[in-house]
Structures are given as structure tokens and as C-alpha cells.
């Protein structure tokens with residue numbers, strides 16, 4: 075094993091291994107295009123407002139917690155909010171759009187370029203791999219299976235199955251004990267500065283931030299990642 079690698083690396087799933095947000099944005103844009111006439115609004119205005127409504131919805135910690143356990147309701151809620159702001163409230167239409175999106179969501183999601191190859195190469199190098207993903211058990215497990223991730227990981231913890239999610243320390247403690255590694259020999263890699271950098275650092279792990287948007291650290295953050303990468307492919311020097 076190259077001496078630059080730790081004993082174990084624990085990964086986040088969405089927006090770390092999988093191209094989650096951008097693929098959702100693309101699908102929402104198609105939904106706006108498809109349903110604009112029925113909503114009686116301009117497609118690009120509808121698309122823009124749905125983006126704003128999603129940020130509004132997911133930026134509230136309580137809505138985020140409930141929403142990630144019931145994505146369908148969250149989607150319908152975001153669309154309802156957008157339609158309301160545009161003066162086109164229509165709950166039946168909001169449901170139809172949420173249905174349309176939900177049907178296409180996971181089939182259209184893909185891993186980031188080079189992500190699976192990076193995991194394979196770390197595994198071959200003898201690094202123990204963990205996966206910790208927040209969200210509903212069925213949804214996250216479906217992604218794990220669909221993208222063939224199960225055989226790559228020594229330990230997989232999904233919030234809905236485990237009963238707790240990041241940044242709760244029980245999740246990290248459980249992963250370390252399953253992997254039988256010490257925190258100082260372990261990296262946590264993910265795109266959420268609080269869940270995947272600050273929380274694991276507080277337990278003695280190294281926190282690697284995935285800046286997939288390539289925007290750099292937000293000016294108002296106190297979090298100091300041990301390393302910043304744009305893609306997990308960089309972990310294997312690609």
C-alpha cells in the first residue's frame with residue numbers, strides 16, 4: 075500500500091461518488107420544459123423558480139431531515155412552492171410533476187467520471203473502504219446496488235437502515251468499529267463541510283472535502299478541510 079494512503083477511507087455517496095445534484099438539476103429543467111404549458115408559465119421562469127424553491131426547501135435543517143426520508147413529498151413540496159410563487163398554485167399538477175420526476179430520477183443518475191475506478195484502485199491497494207450515506211434506506215440501497223458498489227466496500231451504513239445519520243457520532247464510531255481502524259488512520263471524504271469534514275475531524279479523523287462545484291471554501295465557513303479535491307479520482311492521482 076502506498077504510504078500516502080490511510081488504513082481506511084470512508085466515503086459519502088451523493089455528490090461524492092454519484093453525480094446527484096447536477097443530474098437532478100438537468101431532470102428538473104426537462105420537467106419545467108415538459109409541464110410549463112400546463113402550468114401556464116414560461117419554461118425558463120418555471121425552471122429558475124423551481125431551483126430557488128429547492129434551495130428554500132433543503133436549506134432548512136428540519137425540512138431537510140424530514141425531506142430526505144420522504145423524497146417524494148419533498149419533491150411535490152418544492153414544486154408546490156414554485157407554482158405558488160408564480161401565482162399558478164395547482165396541487166394536482168405538483169403531484170404529476172413529482173411523479174414524472176420520481177419515475178426518471180434514479181435511472182438517470184450516474185457516478186462521476188473516474189469515481190468507480192478510483193474506488194476499485196484504492197481497494198486493490200489494500201485500503202479499507204467505508205460508505206456512509208444519509209437518506210432513506212430503500213432509496214440509498216437501490217443506488218448502492220444499481221451502481222455495483224456493494225462489493226467495493228467493507229462497511230456500508232445508510233441512515234434509514236441504521237437509525238442515525240451524519241453528523242451523529244454514532245455513525246462514525248460504528249464505521250470505525252466495523253472497519254477495525256483508529257480514527258487517526260482514517261479519512262472521511264464528502265461534499266458536506268459539516269457532515270463529512272467538521273464532524274469526523276472532531277473525532278480525530280481527517281476530513282477531505284469534495285468541492286465538485288469547484289467554488290472553493292465558502293467565505294463564511296470556519297471549517298478547515300485537511301484536503302480539498304474536486305473529484306475522488308484525484309485520490310488515486312488521476
Ligand SMILES: [Mg+2]
Nearest residue numbers: 086088089265
Ligand atoms: Mg453528499
